[in-house]
Amino acid sequence: MSSEHAKIHVRGLKKSFGRKTVLDGIDFDVAKGESLVIIGGSGSGKSVTIKCVLGLIQPDAGVIEIDGEKATSLSGRERDQLMAKFGMLFQGGALFDSMTVWENVAFRLIQERSHSRKQAREAAIETLGMVGLGGDVADLLPSEVSGGMMKRVALARAIAARPDIIFFDEPTTGLDPITADVINDLIVSVREKLGLTTVSITHDMASVRKIADRVAMIHQGQFIWTGSVGDIDNSGSEYVDQFIHGRAEGPITMDIRKP
Amino acid sequence: MNPLAAIGRTFLAFLASTGRMALFAGLGIFHCIVPPWYPRLVLRQIMDIGYFSLPVVGLTAVFTGMVLALQSYTGFSRFEAEGAIASIVVLSVTRELGPVLAGLMVAGRVGAAIAAEIGTMRVTEQIDALTTLSTNPFKYLVAPRLIAATVTLPLLVLVADIIGVMGGYVVSIHKLGFNPTSYLANTFDILEVMDVVSGLVKAAVFGFLIALMGCYHGYHSKRGAQGVGQATTYAVVSGSILILTFNYIVTEMFFSR
Numbered sequence: 257m258s259s260e261h262a263k264i265h266v267r268g269l270k271k272s273f274g275r276k277t278v279l280d281g282i283d284f285d286v287a288k289g290e291s292l293v294i295i296g297g298s299g300s301g302k303s304v305t306i307k308c309v310l311g312l313i314q315p316d317a318g319v320i321e322i323d324g325e326k327a328t329s330l331s332g333r334e335r336d337q338l339m340a341k342f343g344m345l346f347q348g349g350a351l352f353d354s355m356t357v358w359e360n361v362a363f364r365l366i367q368e369r370s371h372s373r374k375q376a377r378e379a380a381i382e383t384l385g386m387v388g389l390g391g392d393v394a395d396l397l398p399s400e401v402s403g404g405m406m407k408r409v410a411l412a413r414a415i416a417a418r419p420d421i422i423f424f425d426e427p428t429t430g431l432d433p434i435t436a437d438v439i440n441d442l443i444v445s446v447r448e449k450l451g452l453t454t455v456s457i458t459h460d461m462a463s464v465r466k467i468a469d470r471v472a473m474i475h476q477g478q479f480i481w482t483g484s485v486g487d488i489d490n491s492g493s494e495y496v497d498q499f500i501h502g503r504a505e506g507p508i509t510m511d512i513r514k515p
Numbered sequence: 516m517n518p519l520a521a522i523g524r525t526f527l528a529f530l531a532s533t534g535r536m537a538l539f540a541g542l543g544i545f546h547c548i549v550p551p552w553y554p555r556l557v558l559r560q561i562m563d564i565g566y567f568s569l570p571v572v573g574l575t576a577v578f579t580g581m582v583l584a585l586q587s588y589t590g591f592s593r594f595e596a597e598g599a600i601a602s603i604v605v606l607s608v609t610r611e612l613g614p615v616l617a618g619l620m621v622a623g624r625v626g627a628a629i630a631a632e633i634g635t636m637r638v639t640e641q642i643d644a645l646t647t648l649s650t651n652p653f654k655y656l657v658a659p660r661l662i663a664a665t666v667t668l669p670l671l672v673l674v675a676d677i678i679g680v681m682g683g684y685v686v687s688i689h690k691l692g693f694n695p696t697s698y699l700a701n702t703f704d705i706l707e708v709m710d711v712v713s714g715l716v717k718a719a720v721f722g723f724l725i726a727l728m729g730c731y732h733g734y735h736s737k738r739g740a741q742g743v744g745q746a747t748t749y750a751v752v753s754g755s756i757l758i759l760t761f762n763y764i765v766t767e768m769f770f771s772r
Contacts, residue, residue, distance in 0.1 A: 312643050332651070339649040364648045415647075479669035 262321070263421060263453045264290045264309060269318035271304055278304045279315070280477030284354035291447060291454045293464050293485075295499060297508060302457035305474065306423045309455070310342060311335060322421070342420040343414035347429055349406040351398040357384070357409050358394035364417040383412045386449070387442050404435035408442065415446055423449075424456035428463045440466040461500050464488070473499065475508065539731050546651065546658040553659050560663030564625050564726075565671055571624060572617045576675035579612050580604060589689050597632025600693070601701035604683035606710060613676045614668075614714045617763055618721035621668060622728075622754035629660055629729025630750035634736030634743040642734070657734070660726045668722030669715040676714065713769040720765060721758045728754040 262285035269282040272393035280302045286292045294302050307313040309320055311327065320327040327338055351360045359366070362376035363385055371379060381391045387408040398406060407427065412421050427443060440463050447454055447467075458464060464471060468485040473496050481493040488500060498506030587600045633656055636642050645652045680702065687693040729750045736746035 307643075310647060312646055334650045339647060341648055344644070344647040346640045346644060348639055350640040352641055352644070363650075367648065367650050 262286060263290070263323060264455065265319070265321040265324070266309065267319045269308055269320065270316045271301075271306065271308060271313065272316055276317070277477055279308070279318075281479070282318070282474070283481060284472060284479060284482065286453055286454055286455060289451055291456070291467055291469045292457045292472060293458060293468035293470070294472050294474055295461075295464060298459075300474045301477050302474055303425060306425065306455055306457060310344060310423060311338070312493065339411060340417065341420045343417070343419035345407070345410050345414045345422065345424045345427055347426045349398070349410040349411060351406060351413070353398050356395050356397060357389075357401065360398065360409060361412045361416050363413065368417070380412070380416065383416045384409070386415070386446060387412045388438070404431055404438065407431065407435075407439050411439070411442060411446065415450060415452075418450060419452070421453045421455070423459070424467075426458050426460075427456065428458065428460045433462070436460065436463065437466075443467050461502075518770060527557035535726075535735075536731055539734070540727055542653055543657045543661050543727060543730065546653040547662050551654065553655060556659035557662050560659050561667050563628070564621070564660075564663050564722075565667035566685070568621050568624055569674065572671050572675050573678050575616050575620050576608070576613060576679035577682040579616055580608055580679035580684075583612070583679075583685040584683040584691065588687075597691075597693075598701065599633045600687060600691075601683075601698050602705040604687075605680050605702045605706050609676045609706065609710045610766075611712045611714075612764070613679055614672045614717040614721060615758065617672050617675045617718065618668065618725065618762075619755055621664075621671065621722070622725045622758060623751055625664065625723045626729040626750045627747045629726060630733040630746045631743055632711040633730055633733025634661070634746040637734060637736045638738050638742060657730045660730055661723060664722035665719050666710075666722070666724035668718040668725070670716035672714055673711075676711065688745040696701070704712055709769065713765070716769070717762060717765045720761050722735050724757045724761060725754045728757065 264284075264286040266285070267283050269279050270277075271279040282301075282305055284292065292339050294305060304313060308315045308318075309322075309327070311330070315328065318328075322338060322341060325338075330338060341411075352363070355363070358377050358380040361380035362371070365371040365376040365379055366373065377394070381394055384391065384394065389405065389408055389412070393401060393405065393409070398409065401409065411427075424443065428439050431439060443454070443456075444467055446452065454467070456467060458465075465485060465488075470482065471485050471488050472479045472482040473493070474480070475495055481491050481496050485490060488496065491497065494507050497503075498508050533764070583604050584600055587603045591597050591599055591603075601629060633642070636656070642652045645655055684695075684698060684702075687698055688695050732746040732750040732753070736742045
């Protein structure tokens with residue numbers, strides 16, 4: 257895919273922490289409206305990849321373009337404009353615990369001063385409705401809602417300002433299988449309803465099969481396989497096979513001392 | 516292990532962390548000056564840092580003034596210099612004890628709270644969430660705390676000065692049998708504007724340092740409960756040491772000849 261047609265265009269992305277190389281030349285493109293899911297073992301660089309694209313971590317080298325425009329080394333205002341295109345669902349929700357649910361959801365609307373507090377509250381309740389939550393939770397604090405509801409509130413916050421691109425960091429981690437499936441369904445429905453481009457990272461293969469159009473597997477700082485979700489069972493890659501079947505034996509080895 | 520190499524490594528690490536702190540302070544000041552500002556957050560911090568610290572600062576000041584009067588009497592009565600007690604109390608409280616003790620108490624109460632709050636936000640990715648919501652964490656978290664602490668501590672110290680002097684007055688009059696009129700006359704005769712102003716300037720510097728250390732250590736908190744606990748400890752210890760260091764520097768600036 258040429259960079260003009262890609263919503264997200266990444267080439268040669270590298271990042272090291274001290275002597276440890278985490279990303280060693282990552283290349284990928286995500287088309288408008290596409291859902292890319294990045295899979296890989298713990299510590300393989302999945303989170304670092306999306307944090308580099310989001311600008312939360314400065315990469316050592318590489319090109320990142322969003323809608324054909326460079327996304328690295330931006331000034332404050334340019335960075336704010338770029339951030340307006342992004343939404344992010346963090347693994348633990350990352351809700352602001354000193355604010356109520358509706359203030360969390362409407363945070364960006366209030367900060368941008370595009371809405372009065374009354375309008376922002378109404379917009380927050382409408383967005384909460386899109387993730388299956390009623391107005392009765394609006395005045396609760398994040399500590400007063402369950403894990404599944406917290407993820408839904410975090411999803412509502414991510415989509416409240418109607419971004420173009422959403423990043424999901426392990427959206428179903430820590431949830432029971434039924435709640436996880438509800439979250440997966442919500443991700444698919446808001447993506448279709450709002451025409452979003454999404455990049456997700458997950459270990460959860462049920463989630464991969466439900467939300468992905470395309471899957472990329474990262475290992476030792478590189479994408480070792482990329483393909484459509486329908487091809488994942490016949491990838492021809494031993495690494496992918498080992499990962500999706502959750503086998504301890506295979507080319508991916510853990511640094512665990514045998515008893 | 517080569518002991519010289521260990522000393523060198525420690526020294527280099529100290530220089531590196533001093534540099535990081537200086538850059539953090541510079542960035543913090545920049546975001547205090549350049550809009551957008553968050554006046555609601557500044558007001559909330561003024562309440563947290565100032566209003567809710569009043570009891571602890573007031574209690575510290577009153578007992579300090581009382582003990583100072585008692586101890587001065589014990590020493591000065593040997594030389595029949597009891598008349599100097601009012602001067603000793605008012606000068607010690609306004610120049611030194613008011614700002615330093617209030618600063619240390621606030622470093623313990625507020626510095627720790629700031630480090631714990633921002634540290635928890637760091638480890639739960641709330642600071643990253645701020646960035647993804649187009650909000651600069653320095654403007655939203657650091658600048659309001661720096662402004663509030665710098666503005667509020669002088670007010671707290673002014674209250675501490677008054678309460679501390681009153682503490683000395685109460686002990687001197689009711690326990691040591693001083694004449695109230697002459698005690699107050701001695702107090703106001705010796706007191707100069709610069710005595711109070713130097714204390715308030717110190718308080719502003721201490722307020723900035725307390726908030727800076729709380730924000731810096733919280734912002735760079737390592738993961739987990741231990742990381743946040745460590746950040747809190749560092750904030751209080753480094754804040755307290757900086758208060759004592761800058762107390763000497765500011766005193767030198769005001770009173771050296």
